[in-house]
Amino acid sequence: MSVQPDITQQALRHRSREIVDAVAEGQSFTLTRDGRPIGRLLPLWQPRRFVSRREFAAGSRAAPAVDLDAFRADQDAMAADPGPDDPYAR
Template structure:
């Protein structure tokens, strides 16, 4: 849940608030009592690195794809003509 703070607190306590955001907290900043901004941590969309353990787990799943069936499935939903 986001904590509401006035603009003055953001200005005066910015270093402390940035540490809190880095730790996962979210703040709604108000001006004259009206919400104007949200200060929150950036959420990573995807991992750019796969650990050796994760790679071994994924590779060991034993999932096999039938390439002919895969091609038929693609052809059924995608128009391949120009």
């Protein structure tokens, strides 16, 4: 986990464009007033990052096995029942 740098209220006021651009790029900040933390500036989403094949394979080893027949049966059951929220249901 990366360290969230502290940013003062005054710095936020004077450098807001630079700080907002950094947040848009994925940087987080801890906002301080009088040396005390009062809030956090966090991006709503994290920028996508490349995952190598090796890293993906290592992370997938712990994933549970998928029963393909049961998966297909679940999909077929969902397709047959559009549910109450389907705007095209008659």
